[in-house]
Amino acid sequence: MxxxxxxxxxxxxxxxxxxxxxxxxxxxxxxxxxxxxxxxxxxxxxxxxxxxxxxxxxxxxxxxxEKGDAGAILQYFQKMQSENSSYFYSIQLDEDNMITNIFWADARSISDYGQFGDVVCFDMTYRTNEYGRPFAPFVGVNHHKQTTLFGAALLYDETIESFKWLFETFLSAMSGKQPLTILTDQSAAMARAIQEALPQATHRLCVWYLYQNAAKNLSYVFHGSSEFAADFGNCMYDYEFEHEWLLAWNAMLEKYSLKENKWLNALFELREKWAMVYGRHTFTADMKSTQRSESMNNVLKNYLMPEHNLLRFLEHYERVSADRRYQELTADYKMIHTTPVLAVSAHMLQHGAEVYTPEVFSLFEKEFVRIHNYSTYKVGKCGMTSEYIVSYSSEHNEHLVKYEAPAHNVECSCKKFTFIGILCAHALKVLDKKNVKRIPPQYILKRWTRQAKAVSIISYRENEVHGNPKVSTGKRYGYLCRTSGDILTVAADDEELTKYAHECLV
Missing domain, CATH: 1.10.10 (Arc Repressor Mutant, subunit A)
Known part of the structure; x- marks a missing residue:
């Protein structure tokens, strides 16, 4: 003992x-x-x-x-920046030296934003346990359609001033590059701040969030009719032309006696921010809601404990980032070492498999396979531009597709390429009719390709252990463990080797 x-x-x-x-x-x-x-x-x-x-x-x-939240967190950020000068952080303090707002983004997040920052989801639903501060991650989607982090914030409140400070700080971190589209929940203060700080970005509202609100505010209608959910969903997601949508909206109000409903009238005033008929002209990378942010918040709950203070929150956020990046690395490895099996033998499908990541190719393949069920007929021609009507046997909707030779420019009324970045079945049907065997280069978005990050590859290796005073004892210990572990494992299998290894160690 x-x-x-x-x-x-x-x-x-x-x-x-x-x-x-x-x-x-x-x-x-x-x-x-x-x-x-x-x-x-x-x-x-x-x-x-x-x-x-x-x-x-x-x-x-x-x-x-011991120095208080402000001192400890500042020390943490300074340490991170000393290890990588591209690490960005900004802290707001009040007159009592208490933290109000915090934003941070490491070098990898900033680089990822440069590649995939065209669409950003911003959500405020999660709050840190100890202080109840709103946690706000800036989230996007990478070339594998995985959630990627561009940065994060802990806010003191949800005022216009706080949001404006945050969005301006975010732009500073990202060298002034504004996203094409930003998805948020329905917050008047947030909308005002986006309008002032991100004037070039298109602000879209999370349709999932709106649908949940509709279920609360119109619960008696949802329960009173089995058809209302479908009619309301059609107004959110369907229709290619505004006049058709307006007719459907008014018909829904008339059908369920909702013309005087205040919540729906207020929602109508915001229609350009949530109805798909108005969003078809805006690139959203196939994201219609902030559910990616919400799923990220669920991930965080697995890492964070109730007793965690702000400093430990930041430390454990690093773990979330590391896990996200490992998933991307795994997807990269799988992409390199596997070849997709084509649903049908076609030159264009083979081309798609060569240029797209597996996840994006799967979407493209689904669209291509559908062309065999479509019929098409020519309705007009003006110069080099021909117009076709493309229809599906089980659908009532007809799609107008314009085709221009010899550049193989193609435009469909559904605007799928505009808001997702992948050609729709209607456009592919016309290209197939014109005997086009490869995807025209203007319709291959780099952000969806296997080479999405090839031009700006950055080494994210950890600092070299030898001769670097900034490397912590923990990292040196880990390095020695990795390099000696294999040797000791072999030595332990033999009595003489074990004896020899012991003599070397002592």
Whole structure:
């Protein structure tokens, strides 16, 4: 029992580094001590007790916060920026030196925004547990149609001033590049701030959020008729021409006696921000709502504990970012080492498989396969431009497609390429009729291709361990563990090698 005596107990630097990594990864104290015990052959070989470990972790947490939230967080950001000068952060403090608003984005997020920042989702539904601050991630979609993070903020409140500061700060981090489209929930303060700070961006409202509000405000109508949900959904997502949409909207109000409904009248005034008929001219990267932000918030809940303060929130946010990037790396690897099986043998489909990522190619393939069920007939010609009506046997809608030779320019009334970036079945039907065997280059968006990030590849390797004073003890410890682990594993299989390795180590 001598190892339990206080004079024989101490936590080594290497063990502290191990403990810090476990704390950063969100492991419980018990599971960490159990793991460390197994590594050394039992708790009697650790050199410390569970109580020693708990005391160390608590002292570590307290020392981080001894300067107060502002001081500790500022120190954290300065450390991150010293390791990578491209790391961006901005903090607002009030007259009492208390934090009001925070924004941060690392180098990878800023680079990703340069590639995929054409559409941004911004959501405020999640609040940090300890302070109740609104957490606001800037989220987009990459070439694999995965959620990617462009930056994040913790706000003091949801006023116009706070939102305006945030959007202006976001632009500063992103070298002034404004998104083409920004998706948010229905907030008057946010809308005003976007109008002032992001005048070039098209502001769209989350249709999922609006539908949830409709279910609350019109619950008696939803329950009173089995057809209302379908009619309301059609007004949100369908129709290619404004006059058709207006007729359908008024018919819905008449059918369910809702002409005097205040909520629907207010919603009508915002129709250009949510009705798809008005959004077909705006690129949204196939995102109609802020559900990607909401799913990111759900992910965060798996990383964050109720007792986490602002500093630990930032540290654990890094884990979320790292996991997102690992998923992208996995998708890249799978893309390189697999070849999609084509649904049908066609030159254009083969071309699509060569240029698009697997996830985007799957969408393109679905559109291409549908062309065999469409019929087309010519309705006019003016110069080099021909007009066709494309219709589907089971659909009443007809689509007007314009085709211009010899550049193979094609435009469909459904505007799918405009708001998603992939040619629709109607346009593909006309191209097929014209014997066009490859996707015209003007209809291949780089952001959806396998080469989306090829031109601006940046090395995100960690700082070299040797000769770099900025590298922490934890990173050096991890480096030594990785390089020595394989050797020790081999040595442990043989008694003589174990003896030799032990002599080298001691």
């Amino acid at each position: 001598k190892y339990m005596s206080k004079v024989n107990r101490s936590i080594s630097k290497a063990q502290k580094a191990h403990a810090d990594d476990a704390e950063y990864s969100g492991f419980s104290m018990k599971s960490t001590v159990d793991s460390m015990s197994r590594e050394v052959g039992g708790p009697e070989n650790l050199g410390f007790t569970n109580k020693d470990y708990m005391n160390y972790i608590h002292r570590k947490r307290m020392s981080k916060m």
